[in-house]
Amino acid sequence: MAELTVRDREGSPGKSAEPRTGAGAGLLRGIATKLGTALIVLFCVATVSFFLVRLSGDPVKLLLPPEATVEQEATLRASLGLDRPLLVQYLDYLAGLPKLDFGTSLFYDQPVAEVLFGRLPATLLLAGAAMVVCLLIAIPAGIIAALRRGRATDSGVMAGVLIGQSTPPFWVGILLILVFAVQFQVLPASGYGTFAHLILPAITLAVYSVAVIARLLRSSLIDVLGSDYIRTARAKGLGPRGVIVGHGLRNASLPVVTVIGLELGSLLGGAILTEQVFSWPGIGRLTVEAITNRDFPLVQASVLFFAAAFVVVNLLVDVSYTLLDPRVRLRS
Amino acid sequence: MSPVLRVDELSVQFRLGTETVHAVRDVSLRVDPGEILAVVGESGSGKTATALSVLQLNPVPPCVYAGGEIRLDDRDLLRLSEKDMRAVRGNDIAMIFQDPMTSLNPLKRVGAQVAEVLHRHQGVSRASARAAVPPALAEAGIANPELRAELYPHQLSGGLRQRVMIAMALIGRPRVLIADEPTTALDVTVQARILDLLVELAQRRDMAVMLITHDLGVVAEVADRVAVMYQGRVVEDGSVSEVFGAPADDYTARLLRATPRLERV
Amino acid sequence: MTMTLAPRAGGARTGMLRAVLRNRLAAGALLVLLLMVLAAVLAPLIAPHDPNAQDLLARLRPPAWHAEGDASYLLGTDQLGRDLLSRMIYGARVSLLVGAAAALLAGTLGAIIGLVSGFLGGWLDRVLMRLADVQLAFPSILLALAIVGFVGSGLWTVVLVLGFTGWVAYARVVRSEVLSLRSREFVTEARAIGVRDRTIMRRHLLPNVLAPLATIATLHVAAAIVAEASLSFLGLGVPTDIVTWGGMLSDGQLYLGTAWWIAVFPGLALMLTSLSINVTGDALRDVADPKAYRR
Numbered sequence: 001m002a003e004l005t006v007r008d009r010e011g012s013p014g015k016s017a018e019p020r021t022g023a024g025a026g027l028l029r030g031i032a033t034k035l036g037t038a039l040i041v042l043f044c045v046a047t048v049s050f051f052l053v054r055l056s057g058d059p060v061k062l063l064l065p066p067e068a069t070v071e072q073e074a075t076l077r078a079s080l081g082l083d084r085p086l087l088v089q090y091l092d093y094l095a096g097l098p099k100l101d102f103g104t105s106l107f108y109d110q111p112v113a114e115v116l117f118g119r120l121p122a123t124l125l126l127a128g129a130a131m132v133v134c135l136l137i138a139i140p141a142g143i144i145a146a147l148r149r150g151r152a153t154d155s156g157v158m159a160g161v162l163i164g165q166s167t168p169p170f171w172v173g174i175l176l177i178l179v180f181a182v183q184f185q186v187l188p189a190s191g192y193g194t195f196a197h198l199i200l201p202a203i204t205l206a207v208y209s210v211a212v213i214a215r216l217l218r219s220s221l222i223d224v225l226g227s228d229y230i231r232t233a234r235a236k237g238l239g240p241r242g243v244i245v246g247h248g249l250r251n252a253s254l255p256v257v258t259v260i261g262l263e264l265g266s267l268l269g270g271a272i273l274t275e276q277v278f279s280w281p282g283i284g285r286l287t288v289e290a291i292t293n294r295d296f297p298l299v300q301a302s303v304l305f306f307a308a309a310f311v312v313v314n315l316l317v318d319v320s321y322t323l324l325d326p327r328v329r330l331r332s
Numbered sequence: 333m334s335p336v337l338r339v340d341e342l343s344v345q346f347r348l349g350t351e352t353v354h355a356v357r358d359v360s361l362r363v364d365p366g367e368i369l370a371v372v373g374e375s376g377s378g379k380t381a382t383a384l385s386v387l388q389l390n391p392v393p394p395c396v397y398a399g400g401e402i403r404l405d406d407r408d409l410l411r412l413s414e415k416d417m418r419a420v421r422g423n424d425i426a427m428i429f430q431d432p433m434t435s436l437n438p439l440k441r442v443g444a445q446v447a448e449v450l451h452r453h454q455g456v457s458r459a460s461a462r463a464a465v466p467p468a469l470a471e472a473g474i475a476n477p478e479l480r481a482e483l484y485p486h487q488l489s490g491g492l493r494q495r496v497m498i499a500m501a502l503i504g505r506p507r508v509l510i511a512d513e514p515t516t517a518l519d520v521t522v523q524a525r526i527l528d529l530l531v532e533l534a535q536r537r538d539m540a541v542m543l544i545t546h547d548l549g550v551v552a553e554v555a556d557r558v559a560v561m562y563q564g565r566v567v568e569d570g571s572v573s574e575v576f577g578a579p580a581d582d583y584t585a586r587l588l589r590a591t592p593r594l595e596r597v
Numbered sequence: 598m599t600m601t602l603a604p605r606a607g608g609a610r611t612g613m614l615r616a617v618l619r620n621r622l623a624a625g626a627l628l629v630l631l632l633m634v635l636a637a638v639l640a641p642l643i644a645p646h647d648p649n650a651q652d653l654l655a656r657l658r659p660p661a662w663h664a665e666g667d668a669s670y671l672l673g674t675d676q677l678g679r680d681l682l683s684r685m686i687y688g689a690r691v692s693l694l695v696g697a698a699a700a701l702l703a704g705t706l707g708a709i710i711g712l713v714s715g716f717l718g719g720w721l722d723r724v725l726m727r728l729a730d731v732q733l734a735f736p737s738i739l740l741a742l743a744i745v746g747f748v749g750s751g752l753w754t755v756v757l758v759l760g761f762t763g764w765v766a767y768a769r770v771v772r773s774e775v776l777s778l779r780s781r782e783f784v785t786e787a788r789a790i791g792v793r794d795r796t797i798m799r800r801h802l803l804p805n806v807l808a809p810l811a812t813i814a815t816l817h818v819a820a821a822i823v824a825e826a827s828l829s830f831l832g833l834g835v836p837t838d839i840v841t842w843g844g845m846l847s848d849g850q851l852y853l854g855t856a857w858w859i860a861v862f863p864g865l866a867l868m869l870t871s872l873s874i875n876v877t878g879d880a881l882r883d884v885a886d887p888k889a890y891r892r
Contacts, residue, residue, distance in 0.1 A: 166874075171846060
């Protein structure tokens with residue numbers, strides 16, 4: 001055997017090798033920076049929604065019937081704290097935010113946080129179920145389309161993707177109700193509580209995301225499958241499954257993960273409509289009701305909630321990205 | 333001595349829409365154990381398509397293996413099923429590619445990528461395959477192999493990455509090694525060391541090497557025999573001293589004249 | 598990089614249209630769109646009935662081919678006896694108008710922000726891109742709901758809201774294009790001979806980002822059409838005295854058990870429109886950005 005060389009024949013040992021503890025510390029620092037950015041974004045959202053709601057008209061006038069007297073208006077205004085200067089109200093509102101104190105709902109006469117969090121489980125359940133449906137369909141569809149690129153299966157998947165992307169979620173819901181609740185009467189058209197109630201809303205909400213993710217996974221996988229390291233994997237004697245599971249999927253998932261975060265906005269919008277179509281007692285429906293009821297503390301809090309959900313998920317995406325891709329270190 | 337790998341009148345085409353590109357035309361080559369055969373030619377001459385054909389790694393479609401034989405011992409590789417072919421790749425015949433940066437999976441530790449070969453072909457567990465990695469890396473001239481095995485490709489220099497590729501190719505003890513421009517993407521100072529390593533390992537293991545290159549200097553330095561390709565055909569084939577000393581083909585002569593530093597040979 | 602158009606972009610644009618038409622699916626989609634636009638423009642001429650005329654004796658009439666159908670109401674009538682086909686033809690006007698106007702507004706806004714951000718850079722770039730982050734964190738449909746809910750519904754309110762919330766995608770793409778163009782010769786030369794920044798942006802940079810801009814705008818039209826329909830479906834979009842597909846669907850959901858056609862046909866029109874626009878947009882992107890083209 002050859003003697004074991006102590007130094008690389010290339011020279012300095014491990015000059016570009018990064019100590020792994022350093023990587024961990026960098027990750028934490030990166031998360032801290034991202035967290036700071038997220039808080040700034042949320043602060044902006046809170047501020048904008050506060051003034052937007054107030055600049056759009058006097059809520060007292062909207063709350064009371066037109067025949068109300070000036071005295072009644074003044075009493076209500078005072079009891080809501082709306083007679084104070086705008087700046088005082090704003091600071092008061094900001095001061096409450098860290099304590100999750102969003103004021104009192106005008107319609108429910110309860111703390112906004114309580115109302116909001118009471119509806120949270122339903123929305124989380126719906127979003128979670130939709131995510132499961134989405135991944136169960138989108139991942140196999142994306143893989144199959146990529147492997148059968150240019151053939152009939154691929155065209156079929158891509159046609160489905162285009163239709164899924166183009167169909168408004170609430171119409172999908174209506175069609176599903178028409179088929180499964182009205183025509184065949186196998187599933188309930190609305191309501192909440194049992195697994196059967198969950199099926200149609202979850203599918204409805206998933207349709208758009210299935211299209212987006214299947215399409216992206218397909219193109220990303222096609223990119224990856226054409227890369228040199230896939231050729232290396234094949235040169236090692238790996239079969240299609242070994243190549244895809246061992247080398248293709250994780251690499252192809254990188255752009256998909258990024259887009260999942262950005263597409264969350266559409267998913268939340270879809271949730272609002274889906275909840276409306278199926279009378280699902282979640283935050284989306286609550287928000288629409290709050291807007292129609294002019295329940296502005298509740299509207300403010302809902303907007304903030306949706307923005308926070310978006311920011312948190314994207315934060316998670318950033319973190320998972322660094323876990324998936326060793327080349328990436330979080331930088332602001 | 334009987335050749336371990338023989339290519340007989342191989343024809344490879346790429347069918348792009350209505351157009352057919354004849355990348356390889358009636359190419360015949362042979363490599364003996366312990367011998368280094370250099371296949372030279374300009375880009376587009378069909379040398380890489382020939383090399384990839386041996387392992388059938390050309391993208392299908394558009395690639396079509398239109399005719400000829402590729403014999404490993406007595407077996408015609410072109411007649412093997414895809415499943416049997418997989419058992420050959422990385423096991424009997426291994427390959428090293430041009431760009432070690434893109435040829436390694438950026439998301440996997442290099443040790444795991446090397447170990448994968450053993451796990452695939454010798455049925456050993458992932459754990460014991462891993463244990464075999466540091467010695468293999470050391471043999472490819474990598475210091476601190478235990479530490480290096482845990483790194484990702486982007487944490488290694490170009491030369492080290494190519495050494496990882498070499499370790500990956502050789503860990504399965506193949507009888508034939510195909511190296512497609514293995515030093516082209518590397519620094520000039522690193523190129524010579526990688527070539528030395530390849531020669532040394534080939535001799536020690538009595539391995540047949542098919543070295544694809546466009547660099548006649550490399551050929552003169554390491555190869556035993558040379559095949560010159562031009563427009564998909566082998567225009568000249570012989571020992572390095574024969575071909576370089578008295579080129580029989582006009583193209584080879586022109587090629588040699590275009591490489592001034594070869595006048596030393 | 599994505600685009601390598603010559604600085605003179607005019608020739609490339611007509612080439613793009615030809616290339617899009619070569620794609621048979623896209624040509625079909627364009628044809629559908631053309632028919633939609635024609636129907637919308639000529640609505641008063643081709644609609645068989647007044648879209649708001651109620652025929653209380655012919656309420657919830659099924660489509661004409663149905664046994665109980667009435668030949669004068671081709672696609673049936675709604676709960677007030679209004680002709681569905683006529684309402685759909687008039688509904689196309691709102692959908693296409695809102696979609697195009699919102700995309701135009703968002704595109705103009707996004708192009709200006711992207712040009713300024715990419716070309717001038719510095720703190721302005723940082724502020725604008727942070728603003729984009731904030732805008733993205735606002736679920737746009739929720740923002741639209743809130744604004745329309747508080748300001749009151751109206752066709753132009755919807756256009757403004759969808760326009761002002763949709764600029765981020767344009768700005769980001771234009772910015773990254775400009776970043777790659779900024780160091781190209783025709784820009785550095787123009788700078789060297791003292792051409793003003795505004796002129797460089799308008800004369801040299803804008804023509805080169807038109808192709809990606811057109812692609813996003815096309816896809817955005819479809820998104821805006823669906824968004825308007827969503828708002829109107831929730832009753833927080835275009836006022837109910839204007840016929841919209843979303844509003845029709847909202848009526849239709851109430852009569853799903855008895856009159857499926859009210860909820861099916863407007864949705865079909867909506868999907869077909871959005872599908873045609875998306876197909877066209879994809880074809881545009883494939884032509885404008887060959888790297889993204891996959892067979």
